Amino acid sequence: MSQKKFHVAVVGATGAVGQQMIETLQKRSFPIGEISLLSSSRSAGKEIEFNGEKVIVQEARPESFEGVDIALFSAGGSISKKLAPEAVKRGAIVVDNTSAFRMDENVPLVVPEVNESDLHGHNGIIANPNCSTIQMVAALEPIREAFGLKKVVVSTYQAVSGAGAAAIEELHTQTEAILNNEAPKAEILPVKGAEKHYQIAFNAIPQIDVFTENGFTYEEMKMINETKKIMHMPELKVSATCVRLPIAVGHSESVYIEIDQEGVTAEQIQKLLSNAPGIVLQDNPSEQIYPMPADCVGKNDVFVGRIRKDLDEDKGFHMWVVSDNLLKGAAWNSVQIAESLIRLGIVK
Amino acid sequence: MSQKKFHVAVVGATGAVGQQMIETLQKRSFPIGEISLLSSSRSAGKEIEFNGEKVIVQEARPESFEGVDIALFSAGGSISKKLAPEAVKRGAIVVDNTSAFRMDENVPLVVPEVNESDLHGHNGIIANPNCSTIQMVAALEPIREAFGLKKVVVSTYQAVSGAGAAAIEELHTQTEAILNNEAPKAEILPVKGAEKHYQIAFNAIPQIDVFTENGFTYEEMKMINETKKIMHMPELKVSATCVRLPIAVGHSESVYIEIDQEGVTAEQIQKLLSNAPGIVLQDNPSEQIYPMPADCVGKNDVFVGRIRKDLDEDKGFHMWVVSDNLLKGAAWNSVQIAESLIRLGIVK
Numbered sequence: 240m241s242q243k244k245f246h247v248a249v250v251g252a253t254g255a256v257g258q259q260m261i262e263t264l265q266k267r268s269f270p271i272g273e274i275s276l277l278s279s280s281r282s283a284g285k286e287i288e289f290n291g292e293k294v295i296v297q298e299a300r301p302e303s304f305e306g307v308d309i310a311l312f313s314a315g316g317s318i319s320k321k322l323a324p325e326a327v328k329r330g331a332i333v334v335d336n337t338s339a340f341r342m343d344e345n346v347p348l349v350v351p352e353v354n355e356s357d358l359h360g361h362n363g364i365i366a367n368p369n370c371s372t373i374q375m376v377a378a379l380e381p382i383r384e385a386f387g388l389k390k391v392v393v394s395t396y397q398a399v400s401g402a403g404a405a406a407i408e409e410l411h412t413q414t415e416a417i418l419n420n421e422a423p424k425a426e427i428l429p430v431k432g433a434e435k436h437y438q439i440a441f442n443a444i445p446q447i448d449v450f451t452e453n454g455f456t457y458e459e460m461k462m463i464n465e466t467k468k469i470m471h472m473p474e475l476k477v478s479a480t481c482v483r484l485p486i487a488v489g490h491s492e493s494v495y496i497e498i499d500q501e502g503v504t505a506e507q508i509q510k511l512l513s514n515a516p517g518i519v520l521q522d523n524p525s526e527q528i529y530p531m532p533a534d535c536v537g538k539n540d541v542f543v544g545r546i547r548k549d550l551d552e553d554k555g556f557h558m559w560v561v562s563d564n565l566l567k568g569a570a571w572n573s574v575q576i577a578e579s580l581i582r583l584g585i586v587k
Numbered sequence: 588m589s590q591k592k593f594h595v596a597v598v599g600a601t602g603a604v605g606q607q608m609i610e611t612l613q614k615r616s617f618p619i620g621e622i623s624l625l626s627s628s629r630s631a632g633k634e635i636e637f638n639g640e641k642v643i644v645q646e647a648r649p650e651s652f653e654g655v656d657i658a659l660f661s662a663g664g665s666i667s668k669k670l671a672p673e674a675v676k677r678g679a680i681v682v683d684n685t686s687a688f689r690m691d692e693n694v695p696l697v698v699p700e701v702n703e704s705d706l707h708g709h710n711g712i713i714a715n716p717n718c719s720t721i722q723m724v725a726a727l728e729p730i731r732e733a734f735g736l737k738k739v740v741v742s743t744y745q746a747v748s749g750a751g752a753a754a755i756e757e758l759h760t761q762t763e764a765i766l767n768n769e770a771p772k773a774e775i776l777p778v779k780g781a782e783k784h785y786q787i788a789f790n791a792i793p794q795i796d797v798f799t800e801n802g803f804t805y806e807e808m809k810m811i812n813e814t815k816k817i818m819h820m821p822e823l824k825v826s827a828t829c830v831r832l833p834i835a836v837g838h839s840e841s842v843y844i845e846i847d848q849e850g851v852t853a854e855q856i857q858k859l860l861s862n863a864p865g866i867v868l869q870d871n872p873s874e875q876i877y878p879m880p881a882d883c884v885g886k887n888d889v890f891v892g893r894i895r896k897d898l899d900e901d902k903g904f905h906m907w908v909v910s911d912n913l914l915k916g917a918a919w920n921s922v923q924i925a926e927s928l929i930r931l932g933i934v935k
Binding site: 390392394396411414415418429433434435437438441442443444445446450453454455463476477478480482484485486487489491493495505524525526527529530531532533544545546547548549550551552555557559 | 763782783825
């Protein structure tokens with residue numbers, strides 16, 4: 240890491256992901272000379288402690304980015320669309336955690352373990368992929384590299400924190416109501432702006448984000464399209480079913496894959512993943528060792544277990560992939576991109 | 588239905604499934620002349636109301652089955668192994684809800700909507716399939732019949748009630764503890780007799796039943812083997828990943844299938860399932876209509892939605908299948924088998 244210190248801005252500093260970004264920057268001892276914590280006008284004025292000093296949250300405006308080197312955005316797509324170009328105009332590099340620019344062909348979509356070198360092609364903005372995509376491609380890339388990859392069928396088990404801090408609050412309030420034999424109120428999930436809201440406590444909602452015309456949700460299409468872009472595999476067959484569950488933090492994924500090479504064993508894939516960057520193998524059925532969301536909270540890694548060969552398809556394998564959706568799925572991957580930008584000399 | 592009335596025994600009458608069997612027999616106005624409610628010695632002596640009269644639960648013994656026409660067993664595999672043959676010896680037909688006899692080639696394994704005629708081949712015992720298998724094959728059979736079926740990849744989202752009433756209690760106790768910032772106690776899930784127990788509240792446990800040597804759990808192998816047996820398709824490619832979730836009642840399944848026929852549309856499958864026995868189609872994304880476990884509780888049907896064609900495989904389709912695991916997954920399917928036995932004249 241360079242000795243130089245940088246002026247970093249966090250946009251959406253009071254949100255669920257923004258708070259994790261601020262914590263991660265401190266934990267990583269990120270080389271910060273100056274920090275700007277930015278938010279909507281509604282949250283401006285709040286005080287947040289950063290490296291032992293109180294910082295007052297300011298309303299994010301175009302001029303907030305004067306002198307900023309790196310701006311981490313996580314305040315919703317419309318804010319990114321409006322302010323990211325303003326930050327770039329003022330010389331900042333933007334790492335954007337919304338879906339605003341992810342599929343823009345001029346914007347690299349990066350998971351450092353997978354496609355760090357795509358950062359060189361940036362035009363001021365770098366997109367952080369969707370949380371459920373990041374943990375999956377981190378687990379798939381070592382397999383693709385060693386054995387090729389043809390097909391992915393994923394079913395997700397996603398935590399409510401992916402829908403923000405208000406969704407965590409809704410899960411808790413509904414859970415308390417049901418335990419007290421009261422009717423739970425649903426006002427946020429599955430999608431805040433949608434017409435209908437459903438109980439998430441003790442339930443499973445097979446809708447994350449709104450539906451597209453082909454019957455898949457946007458969340459599912461994000462997983463499909465982003466996986467192809469990050470892995471540089473437009474021809475990869477990917478399908479996804481995304482489900483919201485009564486879990487506060489930690490996304491899990493049941494992933495079925497078909498690889499290119501014949502005769503590969505589950506043990507080979509286990510060995511591969513036990514040495515892969517950013518991956519922790521937790522896979523010992525006889526000791527009941529496998530990843531679970533309750534164990535992954537607060538950790539940066541992607542945890543993989545339940546790796547087994549399909550009983551019919553020689554090229555088919557199943558696995559269970561778990562990660563903290565606020566960290567590797569969002570805040571940590573964004574900070575990790577910022578670290579890569581410095582290490583690669585892209586931000587100087 | 589015959590005018591004759593039958594002597595019915597329920598073994599495991601005080602358990603989560605036994606209670607639903609007793610309720611279902613009453614709701615269906617099952618032609619009962621005499622009811623015997625049987626249990627372990629531990630639960631014997633309890634009083635249960637049946638059709639307005641109080642019935643005292645008796646300890647299940649071989650002689651309990653004298654004069655019994657139909658015995659519904661749901662008291663664990665070891666009880667079934669010991670007492671089902673005793674019931675048969677005394678002239679009863681046994682409908683067994685445990686895994687004790689399911690893969691016995693002399694025992695029909697029946698979901699009435701799929702393979703009712705297998706009942707004719709019984710030798711005194713009929714097995715009720717595993718809860719997660721029943722709802723899936725009910726949804727798959729109409730598709731197989733119309734378009735053929737080659738491959739099934741299922742990921743389950745299973746409720747704790749599949750592990751009995753004590754597991755529901757554990758979910759509630761743990762949930763209360765966590766909401767009160769206390770450490771949750773885990774003593775039952777994932778498997779009561781296993782060495783390690785894990786928190787289920789606000790978590791996902793990718794283990795149901797114990798592990799087999801191939802890395803799949805018994806629950807997963809049940810889904811694989813039972814599906815092939817019920818559908819009479821030993822060549823069908825089936826794989827399963829079974830996951831326990833913090834939901835009291837209602838199993839959900841993300842099912843990916845590949846059919847035989849080319850050029851089939853999602854609309855064709857929707858139309859097929861909207862007319863299929865035991866199936867309720869809930870599939871209208873633009874109105875946010877899809878099945879959810881919280882909505883299926885107390886209903887006998889299997890609910891199917893999110894039907895969509897794979898974006899890469901012409902023969903590939905995805906769907907979301909939900910049912911009350913204590914009813915269609917257990918009690919209702921058992922009572923339904925008993926009704927079939929009478930209608931087909933097998934029990935006279």
